[in-house]
Amino acid sequence: MLPVDFIVQLRNLLPSDRLLTDPVDCYTYAYDNSRKIFPPAAVAFPVTAEEVQAIVALCNDHCVPLTPRGRGTGTSGGSLPEQGGVALSLERMLRVISVDPANRVIVAEPGVLNQSIQEAAKPHGFFWPPDPSSAAYSSIGGNLATSAGGPHAVKYGTTRDHVLGLRAVTGAGKFIKTGCYTTKGVVGYDLTRLLVGSEGTLAVITEATLKLTPLPQARSGLTAHYRDARSCASAIVRIMALPETPSALEFLDAGALNLIRGRFPDMVPADTGAMLMIEVDGPSRYISALSASIREACRNTGLILVEEVADAATLWLARKTLSPLLRDIAPKKINEDIVVPVSALPEFLEELAQLTSRYGIANVNFGHAGNGNIHVNLLVNPDAGDEMSRAEKCLNEMFDLVIRLNGTLSGEHGVGSEKRAYVSKEIDSTTLVLMKDIKRVFDPRNILNPGKLFPG
Amino acid sequence: MLPVDFIVQLRNLLPSDRLLTDPVDCYTYAYDNSRKIFPPAAVAFPVTAEEVQAIVALCNDHCVPLTPRGRGTGTSGGSLPEQGGVALSLERMLRVISVDPANRVIVAEPGVLNQSIQEAAKPHGFFWPPDPSSAAYSSIGGNLATSAGGPHAVKYGTTRDHVLGLRAVTGAGKFIKTGCYTTKGVVGYDLTRLLVGSEGTLAVITEATLKLTPLPQARSGLTAHYRDARSCASAIVRIMALPETPSALEFLDAGALNLIRGRFPDMVPADTGAMLMIEVDGPSRYISALSASIREACRNTGLILVEEVADAATLWLARKTLSPLLRDIAPKKINEDIVVPVSALPEFLEELAQLTSRYGIANVNFGHAGNGNIHVNLLVNPDAGDEMSRAEKCLNEMFDLVIRLNGTLSGEHGVGSEKRAYVSKEIDSTTLVLMKDIKRVFDPRNILNPGKLFPG
Numbered sequence: 014m015l016p017v018d019f020i021v022q023l024r025n026l027l028p029s030d031r032l033l034t035d036p037v038d039c040y041t042y043a044y045d046n047s048r049k050i051f052p053p054a055a056v057a058f059p060v061t062a063e064e065v066q067a068i069v070a071l072c073n074d075h076c077v078p079l080t081p082r083g084r085g086t087g088t089s090g091g092s093l094p095e096q097g098g099v100a101l102s103l104e105r106m107l108r109v110i111s112v113d114p115a116n117r118v119i120v121a122e123p124g125v126l127n128q129s130i131q132e133a134a135k136p137h138g139f140f141w142p143p144d145p146s147s148a149a150y151s152s153i154g155g156n157l158a159t160s161a162g163g164p165h166a167v168k169y170g171t172t173r174d175h176v177l178g179l180r181a182v183t184g185a186g187k188f189i190k191t192g193c194y195t196t197k198g199v200v201g202y203d204l205t206r207l208l209v210g211s212e213g214t215l216a217v218i219t220e221a222t223l224k225l226t227p228l229p230q231a232r233s234g235l236t237a238h239y240r241d242a243r244s245c246a247s248a249i250v251r252i253m254a255l256p257e258t259p260s261a262l263e264f265l266d267a268g269a270l271n272l273i274r275g276r277f278p279d280m281v282p283a284d285t286g287a288m289l290m291i292e293v294d295g296p297s298r299y300i301s302a303l304s305a306s307i308r309e310a311c312r313n314t315g316l317i318l319v320e321e322v323a324d325a326a327t328l329w330l331a332r333k334t335l336s337p338l339l340r341d342i343a344p345k346k347i348n349e350d351i352v353v354p355v356s357a358l359p360e361f362l363e364e365l366a367q368l369t370s371r372y373g374i375a376n377v378n379f380g381h382a383g384n385g386n387i388h389v390n391l392l393v394n395p396d397a398g399d400e401m402s403r404a405e406k407c408l409n410e411m412f413d414l415v416i417r418l419n420g421t422l423s424g425e426h427g428v429g430s431e432k433r434a435y436v437s438k439e440i441d442s443t444t445l446v447l448m449k450d451i452k453r454v455f456d457p458r459n460i461l462n463p464g465k466l467f468p469g
Numbered sequence: 470m471l472p473v474d475f476i477v478q479l480r481n482l483l484p485s486d487r488l489l490t491d492p493v494d495c496y497t498y499a500y501d502n503s504r505k506i507f508p509p510a511a512v513a514f515p516v517t518a519e520e521v522q523a524i525v526a527l528c529n530d531h532c533v534p535l536t537p538r539g540r541g542t543g544t545s546g547g548s549l550p551e552q553g554g555v556a557l558s559l560e561r562m563l564r565v566i567s568v569d570p571a572n573r574v575i576v577a578e579p580g581v582l583n584q585s586i587q588e589a590a591k592p593h594g595f596f597w598p599p600d601p602s603s604a605a606y607s608s609i610g611g612n613l614a615t616s617a618g619g620p621h622a623v624k625y626g627t628t629r630d631h632v633l634g635l636r637a638v639t640g641a642g643k644f645i646k647t648g649c650y651t652t653k654g655v656v657g658y659d660l661t662r663l664l665v666g667s668e669g670t671l672a673v674i675t676e677a678t679l680k681l682t683p684l685p686q687a688r689s690g691l692t693a694h695y696r697d698a699r700s701c702a703s704a705i706v707r708i709m710a711l712p713e714t715p716s717a718l719e720f721l722d723a724g725a726l727n728l729i730r731g732r733f734p735d736m737v738p739a740d741t742g743a744m745l746m747i748e749v750d751g752p753s754r755y756i757s758a759l760s761a762s763i764r765e766a767c768r769n770t771g772l773i774l775v776e777e778v779a780d781a782a783t784l785w786l787a788r789k790t791l792s793p794l795l796r797d798i799a800p801k802k803i804n805e806d807i808v809v810p811v812s813a814l815p816e817f818l819e820e821l822a823q824l825t826s827r828y829g830i831a832n833v834n835f836g837h838a839g840n841g842n843i844h845v846n847l848l849v850n851p852d853a854g855d856e857m858s859r860a861e862k863c864l865n866e867m868f869d870l871v872i873r874l875n876g877t878l879s880g881e882h883g884v885g886s887e888k889r890a891y892v893s894k895e896i897d898s899t900t901l902v903l904m905k906d907i908k909r910v911f912d913p914r915n916i917l918n919p920g921k922l923f924p925g
Contacts (some may be wrong), residue, residue, distance in 0.1 A: 115710050115812035116841075138712040160655045171653060174630060189900040195808040197627060197840045197880035199616045199666045200888070201896050201922070202904050204664035206629070210655045227712035254571050256594040256683035296759070299752040352651040356571035384653045385572075424653035432656070440657050446643040448658050450653070450910040454903060466657070 015054045015098070019075045023055065023099070023381040026067045031105070041102040042082065046147075047090035047431055053080070053100035060105050062188070062219035069217060070186030072099060072460050079184075080462045083123065083155030086147035088348055089429025091159065091212045096463050101217060102153045109133050110220065118177065118194065119226040123154025129148075130223065135421030139225035142169035145425065154218055160210035161208050162425035164261040164292075164332075171425065173209045175224045181208060181216035184456025191461035194222055207451070212427050213462040215455040217400060229260070229294035233304045234322035237311040242266050242366070244315020245287035246359035249382045250290075251310045253355045257303050260381030261292035263332060265421040266362070269379040272338045273331050278332055281334050285317060288371040289382070290328055337378055343375070347404060349432075351411070353420035355385045364414055365389065370406040374400070386424035412438050428466045436468045471510045471554070474720070475531045477557070479511065482523045487514040487561070498556040503546035503887055509536070509556035516561050518636060518675035525673060526642030528555060528916050535640075536918045537669040539579065539611030542603040544804055545885025547615065547668045552919050557673060559610045565589050566676065569847070574633065574650065574682040579610025579674050583617075586679065595681035598625035601881065602789050610674055610712040616666035618881035620717040620748075620788075623839030627881065629665045631680045632690065637664060637672035640912025650678055663907070668883050669918040671911040685716070685750035689760045690778035693767040694741040698722050700771020701743035702815035705838045707766045708747075709811045713759050717748035718839030719788060722818075728794045729787050736787055740775060745838070746784055791835055792844075799831070799848035803860060805888075807867070808842045809876035820870055821845065828863040830856070842880035868894050884922045892924045 015023075015034075024032060033039050033056040043052035045091035059065045072079040078098030085092055085201070094100050109129065113119070119130055127148040143156050144163035155161070157179075162171040169175075176191030192198065192205035201234045208216055239245035243266065252262060265273070265288045270281050282287065289311070293303045293348035304321070311319045323329055339346050353361045362378070368389070369376045380388040381456050389411065391405045412422055412435045422432055437445065449467060471479075480488060489495050489512040499508035515521045529537040534554030541548055550556050562578035565585065569575070571592035583604040586597045600619035601613050611617070613635075618627040625631075634648030648654065648661035664672055679848055695701035701720065708718060721729070721744045726737050737744065745767070749759045760777070767775045778784055795802050809817045818834070825847070826831045836844040845867065849860045868891045869880055878888055878895050893901065905923060908915070 113810075113812070115706055116810040117709070118810075160659075162653055166653060171655075172628075173659065174626075180825045183903065187903075188897075189903060190897060191900065193808070193877040193895075194810055194875045195841050195877055195880070197618055197622060197808050197837070197842050198877035199877050199881060199883050200892060201884070201900070202671075202907060203629065203662045203666055204614075204900070204903070206659045215658075227714060230712075233896075250571055253573070256686075258683060275749055295597070296752065296755040298758060299755045302752065302754060352649070352653050354569075354572040354574075354650055356569070381653070385651050386653050413520075419650045421649040421651055421654040422656050424651070425655060427655050428657070436656060441644075441645045441646060444647065444657070447639065447643075447645060447660070447910060451658060451907060454906040454910060 016075060016076060019071065019077060022071055023057065026055060026064065026071065027059070036341060042102060043051045045085040045090060045092050046088045047093070047361060047429065049090050049093055049430070051093040051095045053094040054097050056102055058102050058105045062182065066182045066186055066188060066220050068099070068101060069182045069184065071460055073184060074187045076458050076460060079460050081217045083152035083158070084150055086151040087155060087427065087429065089426045089431040091427050091429035091465060095430055104152065106219070112137070114139060119223045119225060121153060121221055121223065123221065124152050127151055127153055127156055128131050134225050135228065136294070138228055140228050141223055142175050142226050143172040146336065152212060153221060157209050157218055157221055158213050159425065159427040160209070162381065162386070164263055164381055167262050167381060168258045169226060172200035173206050176205060176209055176221060177224050178222040179205050179208055179218050181218045184214045184458065184461040189216065189305060192222065195225065199398045210427070212429060212459050212466050214452055214466050215461065231297040231300040232292060232294045233300050233385060234325035234328060235291040235304060235308060235319060236318040236322055236328065237289040237291065238282065238317040239287045240315040241286040242362045243359060244313055245289060246362050248283055248289065248311050248313055248316070250356050252307055253383055255310055257306050259291050259307055259383060260294040261290070263290040264379055264382035265290070265388065268377035269335055272335060272342070272377065275356065276334060276338060277331055290332060339392070340388050343394065345393045345395050346386040346394060347391040347408060349382065349389040349422050350386060350426045351415045351422060352384060352386045352424040353387060353415055353418045357418040358382065358385055361414065361418055365411060368407055368410055372403045374404050374407050384424060385420065430465060433466070433468055471533060472531060472881065475527065475533060478527055479513065482520065482527065483513055483515070490825055498558060501541040501546060501548050502544045503549065503885065505546050505549055505886070507549040507551045509550040510553050512556045512558055514558050514561045518638065521673050521675050522638045522642055522644060524557060525638050525640065529642045529914055532914050532916060534919050535671045535916050539608035539614070540606055542607040543611060543883065543885060545882045545887040547883050547885035547921060550888065553887055560608065562675070568593070570595060574716060575679045575681060577609060577677055577679065579677065580608050583607055583609055583612055590681050591684065594684050596684050598631050598682050599628040609679070613665050613674055613677055614667070614669050615881065615883040618842070620719055620837055620838065622703045623718050623837060624714045624716045625682060629662050632665055632677060633680050634649045634659060634677040634678040635661050635664055635674050637674045639672045640914065640917040645672065648678065652680065666883070668885060668922050670908055670922050671917065682740055687753040687754050687756040688748060689749045690759060690781035690784060691747040691764060691775060692778055692784065693745040693747065693775040694738065696771040696773060698743040698818045699815060700769055701745060702818050704745065704767050704769055705814055705908060706812050708763055709839055711762060711766055713762050715747050715763055715839060717746070717747040717853040718752040720803040720835055720838035720843065721746070724833035725791055728791060728798070728833065732790060732794060733787055746788060780885065795833060795846050796846070801851050803847040803849060804866060805845045806836065806842060806880050806882045807845060807871045807876060807878060808840060808880040809871055809874045811841045813874040813876070814838065814841055817870065817874055821867060824863055824866055828859045830860050830863050840880060841876065886921055889922070889924055
């Protein structure tokens with residue numbers, strides 16, 4: 014419940030069509046793709062940085078939790094108002110402020126969709142590399158909050174590599190400006206990348222200066238079919254040791270392939286036990302040589318077939334349907350996005366198979382193999398005996414395995430509330446204390462997305 | 470003067486051949502390429518992270534200033550012990566801990582030279598992109614402290630784009646570990662990039678996990694000669710609007726060309742008033758098409774000649790000699806490395822010419838034009854009347870111009886002590902207070918490189 018005087022003051026800051034307080038309306042902002050439910054007591058829709066500042070300052074004055082939110086496509090619960098309070102929806106801050114091809118820069122407000130940035134950049138021969146599978150629906154504010162990646166990160170990097178500067182409002186309600194408008198700049202601390210990936214716990218981004226990348230002249234697709242995951246994983250290691258970097262290198266295990274077969278019956282041969290979807294891009298004159306070099310690295314005794322893909326669009330569509338398809342086959346999926354060094358992928362997949370078999374948990378694995386970033390999905394029926402507790406034990410051991418292999422718990426989804434319990438496996442206590450102290454500098458009353466990102 | 474009990478304890482931490490306290494010995498560590506002189510009271514040479522930690526903790530206990538130092542090639546005074554105390558020379562932490570081509574990673578201690586990293590990576594087909602002109606002599610610790618760039622940053626980015634994780638000791642004497650070993654990772658705040666570019670004011674880096682990049686198959690060089698700076702600057706804008714990015718795009722003005730003519734009489738024709746040195750790299754099959762496309766963009770009414778360079782090495786040698794040559798022609802050079810958006814370069818150079826002419830200050834300009842990063846050198850004789858005070862006024866107006874054009878005061882040299890007085894032109898007071906608060910979190914007693922980076 015929000016204090017009455019707080020509500021009165023909040024109503025003074027925004028017109029009635031940009032503030033929800035009716036619980037029925039607020040419920041729409043209670044969930045994201047983590048499938049958890051935490052209804053806010055109010056939802057505010059600012060349209061200017063000044064409104065954002067006024068709302069944050071008010072929440073700070075009254076110690077009311079405030080959770081910034083883009084389009085709610087995150088999978089870790091990062092945008093859910095777990096402690097109630099106000100959901101700050103940035104979805105109406107939709108201005109593309111400037112498109113500047115001469116300097117390869119776009120400046121935009123946080124609510125602008127990733128897709129809209131691509132559409133603004135494309136006529137000038139540029140694109141913005143972050144490409145989460147939600148790109149058509151997710152906002153750049155959300156992409157920045159999680160340092161979103163996607164399949165092309167193997168060649169182009171993630172969000173933090175493609176942002177030059179930010180304007181933001183700290184938890185204390187102060188305007189700050191970070192970074193610069195140019196591709197070089199070393200004056201002061203790099204607060205830009207401190208905010209990127211901070212999951213709305215430090216400041217609310219109100220404007221982002223994004224760095225554009227030239228569109229490749231040509232693209233080409235390959236699929237490589239393997240008898241089993243082991244031979245497939247060893248091919249990944251060989252491909253990533255080449256000087257030529259593919260623009261995407263996606264792995265699909267047997268479970269993932271079965272899901273695709275259910276939806277697209279003729280797409281994957283029956284004897285394929287694991288598959289790579291590979292994209293190369295670059296100059297037109299070079300694309301066939303690049304493709305040939307990667308095909309060569311695909312070869313090993315487990316390879317069944319490697320071929321050029323005529324219809325790459327359908328293939329990527331199939332890949333994109335995997336997450337929703339998983340929802341259909343199990344009441345609950347525990348959806349992780351661990352990363353291990355590429356050379357450790359064979360060992361990881363082997364040990365993961367042993368783990369899930371030991372605990373009797375069905376699982377489906379696929380993902381951005383070129384970064385060692387695997388979406389591990391444990392499929393669970395919470396109502397079936399001790400299945401949930403077995404899955405949790407399995408998950409815990411899997412995270413230990415990831416850390417032992419020098420990996421990280423999350424490559425792109427973020428900690429949110431979902432992975433909070435495991436953060437201490439990766440980050441030592443001294444470094445965690447330092448991070449909490451930094452949070453206090455930005456947000457002294459802990460109003461911004463409280464409870465997220467840190468272990469409980 | 471250091472307290473006696475502090476000296477006694479410091480001697481207990483290090484063998485005598487790794488600690489200097491004699492003022493004559495210490496003087497060697499009193500200067501860097503800023504040509505300022507600040508002798509430390511002691512110089513410590515740790516060889517392990519544990520020794521670094523013990524020294525930092527001791528300084529913290531006694532509130533003794535501690536200034537980390539690589540090879541002293543910086544130009545902004547960042548490594549000088551301005552407030553005395555201990556110089557912490559990392560030059561003996563020289564281990565390349567691992568070279569891991571399968572994961573495109575090198576792990577190394579801070580004293581390892583940039584050049585040694587290149588030599589370790591090259592046999593595997595990789596390189597580490599940061600390439601300051603000091604690469605043969607500067608350490609990666611120093612490169613990380615300033616987020617060093619260099620001519621190839623136009624295509625490959627700067628140091629902050631090529632580091633995955635760090636181990637460090639905070640000013641409070643605590644070990645921390647930041648980032649990860651993989652190319653993706655979003656668990657916790659990005660402390661890696663907060664430390665990169667922080668000029669030794671937050672923590673002492675003891676180990677760096679560096680991301681390698683595949684070596685290009687082929688390189689090609691071009692020079693483009695222009696009648697004047699104006700036509701040359703407009704060509705830069707056209708080149709950078711192409712989807713093909715050159716791997717280097719260096720600008721030399723008339724003053725820089727005259728310096729080169731003095732040393733290499735036949736290198737530059739007499740009527741060339743400004744010049745571009747361009748490098749392209751990429752797949753062998755594509756290099757000539759890439760080169761042709763850039764040649765085309767070079768053409769305008771001011772172009773005298775654009776040609777392939779047979780002997781690129783000599784050309785780059787000439788470029789590298791510019792900084793030392795400048796020392797010979799003026800008793801003092803005020804050496805800046807401002808950045809403006811590429812599209813603003815023509816306006817910047819024009820207004821700079823007016824400014825220097827109005828104040829009667831000789832100047833020489835060259836640098837990384839593809840990033841809009843120009844090394845502006847004001848040549849001054851401090852003993853000649855009011856020349857120094859005119860130069861300072863000129864400098865102040867130049868910085869105002871840079872900020873008005875949406876640029877930044879430093880692209881790669883850092884603030885150090887040299888640019889401290891101007892930082893408030895670029896960073897607003899709220900953001901500066903936040904940065905100081907962050908410094909306090911890492912270094913509560915302000916012992917690490919005190920006085921640097923922030924306005925006085």
